[in-house]
Amino acid sequence: MPTTDTRTLALDATSAADLQATGLEYTLVSADDAAFEPFLRAVSRGFLGEEPSADEVESARRALTPRRLTGVFDRAGIDPDSPVATVDSWPTELTVSPGRTIPLWSISAVTVAPTHRRRGIARAMLTGELRTAAAAGFALAGLTVTEATIYGRWGFSPAVWASDVVVDTRRARWTGPVAPGRLDFVSPESLPERLSRVHERVRVERPGAVPGWEGRWRGVAGLTPDAKDAKKVRAVSYRDTAGEERGILVYTLDSGPHGDFSPHVLTVRALFADGDEATAALWRFAIEHDLVGEVKASLQPTTPPVQWMIADRRAVTVTPTDHHWLRVLDVPAALSARRYARALDVVLRVEDPLGFADGAWNVRIDVDGSAVVERAPEDRAVDLEMTVGALGSLLLGGVRVRDLAAAGLVRGPRESQAAVDAAFTPEVTPLLDIWY
Ligand SMILES: CC(C)(COP(=O)(O)OP(=O)(O)OC[C@H]1O[C@@H](n2cnc3c(N)ncnc32)[C@H](O)[C@@H]1OP(=O)(O)O)[C@@H](O)C(=O)NCCC(=O)NCCS
Structure with missing residues (x-):
């Protein structure tokens, strides 16, 4: 840190x-x-x-x-x-x-x-x-936004998407893996420490993620004075067969529109899973919960793994939204931090009215996926031109050059667009699983 x-x-x-x-x-x-x-x-x-x-x-x-x-x-x-x-x-x-x-x-x-x-x-x-x-x-600034119309003018742009997911549990029927570990209820008081521990392991593996903080976890656990639905908070922990805690699900239950005996809605406050086993175990728990007709979760991947774990994929409704906005301040430092999928040698011309990222940049990526980024020599032709916002959106590979080019936010030949897209393809789809 x-x-x-x-x-x-x-x-x-x-x-x-x-x-x-x-x-x-x-x-x-x-x-x-x-x-x-x-x-x-x-x-x-x-x-x-x-x-x-x-x-x-x-x-x-x-x-x-x-x-x-x-x-x-x-x-x-x-x-x-x-x-x-x-x-x-x-x-x-x-x-x-x-x-x-x-x-x-x-x-x-x-x-x-x-x-x-x-x-x-x-x-x-x-x-x-x-x-x-x-x-x-x-080299980078970031924010999550309540309004999507404000920050673009200062060079921020969405780099990571997240989804609201709703599962109609009566249609879903679990067909996914059956995890070999165990689930146990845990107390809200124990959650800040548990959430922090599991989230730390998850977020360092997930492009687009940032660490949480104690106040954030206390809020999820219903332990802060302003926490909504504090008395409804329930939580289960998933431990693998070696006894290691691999996942935490925090949720609340509300009666459905037709009263106490109608199917309830299970709302996920946090579902952090370190690995596929824990993901399957926690989603299965939520979907198969008795008296529950609907599971709602926000800040999920745009193609949530749970849709491959149930018989009827149309039981899942996914609504993606821009979530993590990034602003590049130092092009060489920002672009050389990550690993890439392919070798590349291009010149990107970045327009930044505030000056920080403005200029022509030579991006050279080695076959091992590491990048060296320097100001391009004057005599080198530019391959792609883009706004600083477009560069921020492309940085983690969560957005494709092709899509931005179609919108006029990136300009240059199709071959250069394809080469950058191939190199920037991320190892793991970016996700930010908290608000900040
Ligand atoms: C959004 C907010 C911070 C803007 O503050 P402000 O001082 O009025 O903004 P400025 O006068 O500096 O305006 C800067 C630019 O943003 C534009 N702008 C301001 N508010 C905007 C809004 N809600 N939607 C779209 N554009 C907005 C202005 O028109 C101006 O445009 P320009 O650069 O083309 O001249 C303020 O309205 C606010 O506090 N809103 C409620 C809280 C909120 O939404 N915060 C944002 C959290 S993500």
Whole structure:
């Protein structure tokens, strides 16, 4: 994991000056002092949430202490100590190939008060985050988004898709493997540690994934003061025949539309499986659960393995959505982090209005799948031209050049598109299994 303490990095001078020119103050907020509570209230209001209770403030304070919190203040307002805009960020790592990771500047809690919208505050905050991240040596920034229309203008683009999956259990009928290990119920109190342990093993093998954190697991377990349906949380653990815990399923049950005795809905809060055995064991448990007519799970692969484990594939409805958005800040570092499927020698011309990734880049991939990326010599012809967003989408191989070219986001001959597609094909389909 990256060791940089990003909380102590200086605020971006350009954004500070831009905000100051409109009478606003750009300030770092510490989770340890009195400024934290109005910061959290502003975040909650921005996401249309309720006012946090004292317990919720303390729980969030613990969870957000490692993060860099930045507020924008309008000191001329009636409540000058409440920020009119917020953002938080922290250093984490992104899995780029099984067993390989790269530092990632993660961004969250982007809000602007409805009283201060459309004055360029989000622009100042986002570009400030990117300049600070790049200056600190991060090759990539990332976020998960509630609205898909905002971040493209700053070079973020979807790189990883995830699906909502609904299984009609009355049609499904299990035909998949029968796992040889065992299932046991486990207590919600034990979940943060169990989820963290299993997820750590899973996420380093899955391109697109990032680590979770204690507050995230406590929320899944229903242990935070703001956790939804806390009293309904149930969990089972799968252990293999050697006694090793390989998977955890956390879920809630709700009665169906026709009352208590109608088929229930089982909603998955987390299903983390280290290996095929655990995947089959946990999905079978959910699908064969008595009195359940429907299983719902989000953040699943776009072609979920469970559809190959049941007799009627049409019992599964899959709704994919863009999920993990990436922004390339350093082209050589970002592209040389992962392994590739084929040798390649191309020049990619990247257009980046913010400058970080702009230029022509020679990408040379060896037969062993490792890449060297350098500025292309002036006399080398460009093979493909693309926006920085397109480059972010292609990075993990979760999106095909061919599809972006059809949309005009990549330009160049079909042979070059095919060569890049072949080289960028991932060993494992990218997935991000949490929100951040
Ligand atoms: C989305 C939000 C952060 C934008 O803040 P803002 O300060 O009004 O944005 P800016 O004035 O800096 O606008 C920057 C650009 O984004 C555009 N924009 C702003 N909000 C937008 C939205 N909701 N949808 C699409 N475009 C939007 C602006 O038109 C402007 O476009 P331009 O670059 O072409 O000029 C703010 O409206 C907000 O807090 N919304 C509620 C919380 C939320 O949705 N957060 C995002 C979480 S992923």
